[in-house]
Amino acid sequence: MSQTTAGLERLFKSLATHADLIAEAYLQGVVYQDDKNQRALNQLRQLKVLAKHGEDGYRIAGRLNQFLDHALSSDRVRRLDTDLASWIDTLEQQISLYRDAWSENRQEDADNYLAEIERLVFDLADVLEDNTRYLLMLVNSRFANVRTLAEKQKQNAFYISRLEKLVNAISALQPEYLLEMVEELPILYDLLDQQLIRLLPVYQQRLQDILDKLKVFLFELRQIEARAKRVQGFVFFLRQNPGYQTRDWSEADTIPEFWNQMQPLLLQAYADPLDHAVEDELIDIAQKIKIDTEALLAKQKKRGINAVTAANSAKQVLEVPLYRKQLRALLQYVHQASGKTVSALAFGQAFIGAIEPSIWLACVMNECLRQRHQQLQIEFRLHGQDTDFSGNKKITDILLSHRLPQT
Amino acid sequence: MFENAVKQLLQGAFICEVSDEAAFNYLADGDKARAVDAFLSQLGYRLAKTQNELAFYAAYQQIDTTARGEIKRIFQQFRIELYPVVEWLDMMMSCLNQDTALAPGDTLSFSSLLQVIEQNQALADRLLSFVKFKDFAGSDDSVKARLEKLLATLHKWGYLKLANRDMLIYQVTGKLDYFYQALQFIQEHEQIPIEQPEEDAMQESLF
Numbered sequence: 150m151s152q153t154t155a156g157l158e159r160l161f162k163s164l165a166t167h168a169d170l171i172a173e174a175y176l177q178g179v180v181y182q183d184d185k186n187q188r189a190l191n192q193l194r195q196l197k198v199l200a201k202h203g204e205d206g207y208r209i210a211g212r213l214n215q216f217l218d219h220a221l222s223s224d225r226v227r228r229l230d231t232d233l234a235s236w237i238d239t240l241e242q243q244i245s246l247y248r249d250a251w252s253e254n255r256q257e258d259a260d261n262y263l264a265e266i267e268r269l270v271f272d273l274a275d276v277l278e279d280n281t282r283y284l285l286m287l288v289n290s291r292f293a294n295v296r297t298l299a300e301k302q303k304q305n306a307f308y309i310s311r312l313e314k315l316v317n318a319i320s321a322l323q324p325e326y327l328l329e330m331v332e333e334l335p336i337l338y339d340l341l342d343q344q345l346i347r348l349l350p351v352y353q354q355r356l357q358d359i360l361d362k363l364k365v366f367l368f369e370l371r372q373i374e375a376r377a378k379r380v381q382g383f384v385f386f387l388r389q390n391p392g393y394q395t396r397d398w399s400e401a402d403t404i405p406e407f408w409n410q411m412q413p414l415l416l417q418a419y420a421d422p423l424d425h426a427v428e429d430e431l432i433d434i435a436q437k438i439k440i441d442t443e444a445l446l447a448k449q450k451k452r453g454i455n456a457v458t459a460a461n462s463a464k465q466v467l468e469v470p471l472y473r474k475q476l477r478a479l480l481q482y483v484h485q486a487s488g489k490t491v492s493a494l495a496f497g498q499a500f501i502g503a504i505e506p507s508i509w510l511a512c513v514m515n516e517c518l519r520q521r522h523q524q525l526q527i528e529f530r531l532h533g534q535d536t537d538f539s540g541n542k543k544i545t546d547i548l549l550s551h552r553l554p555q556t
Numbered sequence: 557m558f559e560n561a562v563k564q565l566l567q568g569a570f571i572c573e574v575s576d577e578a579a580f581n582y583l584a585d586g587d588k589a590r591a592v593d594a595f596l597s598q599l600g601y602r603l604a605k606t607q608n609e610l611a612f613y614a615a616y617q618q619i620d621t622t623a624r625g626e627i628k629r630i631f632q633q634f635r636i637e638l639y640p641v642v643e644w645l646d647m648m649m650s651c652l653n654q655d656t657a658l659a660p661g662d663t664l665s666f667s668s669l670l671q672v673i674e675q676n677q678a679l680a681d682r683l684l685s686f687v688k689f690k691d692f693a694g695s696d697d698s699v700k701a702r703l704e705k706l707l708a709t710l711h712k713w714g715y716l717k718l719a720n721r722d723m724l725i726y727q728v729t730g731k732l733d734y735f736y737q738a739l740q741f742i743q744e745h746e747q748i749p750i751e752q753p754e755e756d757a758m759q760e761s762l763f
Contacts, residue, residue: 298655377649377657379739382750384646387639395635395742399628407741409615411601412626413568 160196167193171209174199175217179206215272240269244330244337251334266337270344277352280315281359284308288362298374305367312360319353472512475501479513483525483549490528493547513547526552557582561592565603565614572611572660572730574717580730583612607737610660611730634738637713640689641735644710647682657736658728664716666707666724674699 164171167189174180182190182205190207193199202208209217247262287308324346331337387393398408420431478500483491497509504512517527532543561579564571571579583589583603589612593603597617604615616623645657648664651672658664673679683702686692691712694705707726710716715735719727743750 373656373659376659376736377655379736379743379750380642380645380649380657383642383739383743383748386748386750387642395638396746397628397631399624399631404619404624404627405741405745406615407737408627408631409604409619409623410627410630411566411568411614411616411623412629414566416563416567 160198163192163196164198167198171198171213174207174209175214179203179208181205182207236269236273240266240273241327241330243269244327247337248330248334263336267340270340274344274348277348281352281355284312284359285355288359288366298370298377302367302370302374305363305370309360309363309367312356312363316353316356316360319349319356324349472504472509475504475509476512476516479549480516480522480525484551487551488553490548490550493549494545510544510547513549514544517547517549524552526550558588558592558595561612562595565592565596565612566599566601568614570606570611570613570714570729570731570734572733574661574719574727574729575611575714575731580612584609606730606733608733610733613734636691637735638738640686640692641710641713641715642739643682643686644706647679650682651679658732660728660730660732662728663719664707664726664728666703666726670700670703673703 170180170186170189170193179202180186180190180199190199194201194207197210198213199207200210243262243266247259247266250256250258250262287304327341328338328346331341398405420427420434422428422431475497479491479493479496482496493510493513494506497504497506501509514529516522517525526549528548529542529544530546530548532545557578560576561571561582564576564579569575571583573580583592589603596602596614600617600623601614602617603612605612616627619627648658649655651669673683680699683699683706684697686702686706687694687697691709692705694701696702707716711718711726714731715729716726717729719725742748
């Protein structure tokens with residue numbers, strides 16, 4: 150087992166053993182030393198997992214902190230105001246150190262500085278990539294992670310200010326100067342040029358795009374706020390003024406363009422049976438209708454309930470009532486005795502025994518009142534003068550005669 | 557798509573991403589929109605869009621006497637819709653516990669709304685108060701029936717689309733963009749005071 154492998158194993162074991170302390174340092178920001186954890190904290194410090202924080206405290210080491218932020222997708226990784234300037238300063242310092250080591254032929258030191266420079270460049274590229282991607286997601290989701298409008302506006306303003314700082318910081322970078330510094334060091338030149346300098350305009354443009362989107366969204370948020378206020382204000386106004394009717398803008402001399410909206414048309418078309426071009430389709434449709442109908446009927450036939458039977462019902466002959474027969478006979482009699490007056494009561498007494506005279510008279514009167522017999526002259530015989538003012542008139546007989554056609 | 561878009565426009569539809577995404581995208585293409593507009597112009601209409609370009613609709617090319625009469629009818633319908641739609645928007649802010657009014661594309665779940673309203677007497681009373689508007693009247697006074705009637709009427713008026721028939725999920729259409737535009741117009745031109753006294757606003761927020 151090589152020394153590096155052994156060191157790595159020791160590191161992982163320590164991380165696992167003291168996971169609770171590391172978690173506490175990460176989540177709380179600091180872990181304080183006591184009798185129980187003193188040894189463990191010292192060990193973690195030696196392994197560069199923790200760093201001293203004041204007299205008795207330990208904080209998580211910067212790089213591990215970054216790794217955990219990144220791994221957990223924590224919001225803390227979104228610190229866009231990462232001190233880019235100091236980052237660049239460090240990069241410049243490391244380049245100087247590398248250059249010195251290189252010129253003094255200190256190969257091991259030069260390798261270490263190169264590794265550090267690589268880390269810095271890759272970290273910077275990672276931070277820019279992660280943050281721009283995260284911001285894009287936030288902007289595209291329109292800050293769906295927060296619910297209220299006020300919170301969305303706050304987040305939007307926050308990220309706008311951070312982005313502006315970052316855009317300015319990138320703009321302030323002097324790539325030519327950096328490249329000049331490493332002009333004689335091809336490895337560093339290629340590294341800086343390919344991994345950072347060439348990507349800067351891309352990140353800068355991306356950030357600028359996000360910034361533009363955020364500004365548009367901020368404008369929209371202000372509109373949304375105004376809209377919500379308007380709705381609430383209208384509700385309040387309408388409650389205060391229940392009889393309010395908006396002005397009839399359609400009566401204005403010049404109708405405002407805004408109200409110009411067409412009245413819906415009812416569109417309907419018919420098939421043209423004389424159009425041979427669609428003849429086949431029409432036949433298909435017609436046949437389909439037939440099939441559909443048959444299918445529907447077949448389906449209905451299967452149903453036991455509500456089955457319709459086509460059995461012929463027995464014919465029932467209704468007999469004409471006696472009074473109708475007698476009425477017909479009376480009218481024929483009057484017609485035959487043309488010009489003569491016929492007493493309905495006398496006719497009843499002579500020919501109809503089965504119907505009481507009063508009922509018979511009621512039947513004759515009903516027939517006369519139907520006014521279907523225009524050729525009949527009808528005269529009601531009344532019973533004297535009523536003395537009790539009952540409003541009724543008592544009919545004692547009805548005289549019928551056939552009215553001769555006028556010449 | 558030309559035919560579909562034109563037919564819808566002539567039938568008075570507001571075409572938006574919610575009501576008909578394909579037709580909306582078609583009209584959002586400048587060349588296609590110009591072709592539709594050219595066709596409509598032969599019939600005396602033109603293609604119009606809402607303020608935020610969230611919906612397309614057809615308008616008269618020139619407002620003559622006939623057009624004026626027809627615009628009047630449309631305007632009368634807007635007058636009918638004004639009060640209930642404003643009430644609905646405000647009520648939804650309360651139901652969804654949001655400080656923003658509904659916007660085109662937002663979704664409303666019947667079951668979620670029902671649950672919220674059934675657990676809040678003030679909201680249930682507010683829902684019941686919709687019966688004062690003719691189109692929302694019904695014989696069944698249960699919360700469920702009232703809510704069904706509310707959403708069905710707004711669906712009929714074109715402010716909502718039934719996005720999922722099984723789950724009863726509605727989606728707000730682009731016609732609401734036109735409605736907001738109308739509110740803004742009325743407020744600005746009729747000088748409607750929409751600022752609530754602070755006390756009232758605070759009391760409302762407490763509910």
